[in-house]
Amino acid sequence: MLNKIRDSLEKTLYEYCEESGFLRPTPFQKTIIPYFLQGKDIIADVSDSHGRSASVLIALALMLTGADVKKKALIITNSEDVLKKIAVEMRKVFHSHKAEISFTVAGLENNIKKEFRQLAKPLQVLAGSSVRVIDHFRRENLSINNVDILVILRKEDDSDGGFEKDLLFIHSKIIKKPQTIIYNWGRETPQELSNLLQRPVILSAENWQRNDIQTTFYVVEDSRHKLKALTNILTELGLTKTLIITKPGSAPAALEKNLSSLGFSCIHSGSHSRNFIDSPADCCIATTKSNLEKEIDSIYNLLYYDIQEDKILHQKALSLLHEGHENPNLILIGTKEELEMTDKSLEANRMTVKREENPTEKEALEESIKKIISAIKEDADPEELNFFKGLIKKHVPLTLRMYFCAYLFKQFSGSKHTKPSKDMQTLFVSVGKNRSIFPRDLAKFFSTALNINQEEIGSIKILDNYSFIEIATSHAQKAIDQLDGKDFKGRKITVNHARKKEEKS
Known part of the structure; x- marks a missing residue:
């Protein structure tokens, strides 16, 4: 049943995301929404960087414009930031489709009378803080006894018991048991709240995160050695369609110039078409300020040239990894100090990192030779190669042919190798x-x-x-x-x- 829902939902979900201004559904959204549409109670341990608020609104849009059009939904949170985000995304999702959905937000206005006027209208979806919803209920501005879907978005540092008591009060005023979805992040659901759910589906990061991402940290002595490490890594691993994230300012242009001079084809995010996968470029350079969702369609590998602690940026970048590309790489280049910082960040995202020494230039060049030999065997046109072979045989003396070959390879690889110092x-x-x-x-x-x-x-x-x-x-x-x-x-x-x-x- 669930697989059938997922198969039929795939195209619709992508269309809803695109119409609502999102590039694509996140792995988390594709995991939870089918359960949502089945009417299941759910407990999900997820941060908002995975698109949890949008998952609620997209699921409700699909339900309330379909067979469940008469249902009413109540979204409760104890985070003002989450409520503000929901208010913005409601307009995106609910106004972007042919069937309008009536909605409002309670808890952002200081003027409660203004909210009262909105609550007097027929509503399908109400989002609000628990305190403001209870306030309206006690003033008899709002009836919650006919709620069909109750969504609870808990903030990460939900340490006091006030929100829990508010939720129990709200749930007690609903006559018919609602479908209940609880979103946590890094905290267990209190037992009293869990008791409100009936055989809930439990979702955690293991249910939606890719488990085939090879995460590797290459340690450099200091930032001066990063470029050399980057070129050796790109060459030895044979990385293609790699998104390289660096700091803003002059860094992206300088990096693009340096990589291009070494034979790597690069583009800058935002300066070309979003269609990176089908472009001839090997690398796309973006910054921490780039709007990744709008500027890049998909990638095969992700590389941090400058280490970032931004969880939302990291999750957006990971979401770009092409689903059809097997064994993608997440690569970080940094100092030992940055490695310690990264360990903590990846641990927070439930990821482990493998430490590696930087590939030497010799190893990178050896890998290039292997690829050239493979290309000769598999792809090259023998007649075309024989033409060039004849020219070399005719014009290059026998004693110089290996040097001629070595010189061409040096030019092709962009190697700056020089003979070792006499010292x-x-x-x-x-x-x-x-x-x-x-x-x-x-x-x-x-x-x-x-x-x-x-x-x-x-x-x-x-x-x-x-x-x-x-x-x-x-x-x-x-x-x-x-x-x-x-x-x-x-x-x-x-x-x-x-x-x-x-x-x-």
Whole structure:
């Protein structure tokens, strides 16, 4: 039954959202509204960043313009901010459809007589604060005994028992048991309120949040290394259709310029058509001030170039993730201090984060090579490639062809790689392939233990039983002093100056 309702509702729900000025229904709205239309009692643990007030109004619009046109709904809240939001969204939702719905709000006007004039009219929906609704009831300005649908929106810091007592009083004056929907956020429903509901549907974040989002935090030493980390991440992970959120001001233009110079196709939100998915661009750059719902249709990946604590911004950005795209990425780039801040924010949104070291430039370039080889095998036209192959064979001497290839790849990748500084020393490390060691392992081990940037580490050569690593001369002796005899991969290692060829016997 519920699946049939969802299937038939899908198109209608999108139309209602679009006509009401919303880009699309949120995952939460698509989860709760079918239960709403079934007449179920519901308890939902959700913040307003998921569109909870709009979910109420859209559901009521669908009900009161259909078979339940004669029903009456009462929306009660103890938050003035929520009530103001409902007042605005009521006009959007109820006035945007052919069948007008009569409604009003009680609790925002200081002049109670003005509200009385509105309450004297026939109403289908009334939204108000519990205090003002009870006040009108006792003045006999309002009858609530014939309410069919009771919606309760509790604010997050609902710590006093006054609101609960008001709700019990209001519910006691309703003659016929109403369909009751309670919206909480981060708080359990008091038992006395729960007793008002009949076999309620219990909804929490697990019911609507995507569980396939890979959330990763890449730590940088300071903000100067963010751009390098960003380009390596985009390259190594092969991210496409990525929304990059940065701070407002000059940052978006500078970021777009830098990425474009490195070969990434970028647009800026609001400056192009909303249809990002079908555009040729790899990245869309937005700011914390961007109107994401109006400016972007859909994305495959989300990346925070500047860490934000704005819950509503975060939920709006997450809602843009394309439903048909599997395993989307949520990526954050920041310092260790920002990581600590982000842990708390993601915990509040019931998400966990995976920490990763930044991909090295070498790893990013290796990933580019793999993609080029894959494209040659799967997509390239052999005749077209043979044409270019013939030109290279004819005009590039055999001894220069690999250098020619390397030069083209360097230009294509936008790599700024230069040969390591001469002020480097090579160190011997007594562990190799037989311990399943890879260059990235040694680079991470040295950079973490010495608290240095990976850019201060040069080439790494892994042999069967030992390895060689280039490191800035200023850190070479420190590496020997601190890492010689240290445990690594289950054994104590030797770290010393590598002997030059003429020194070997």
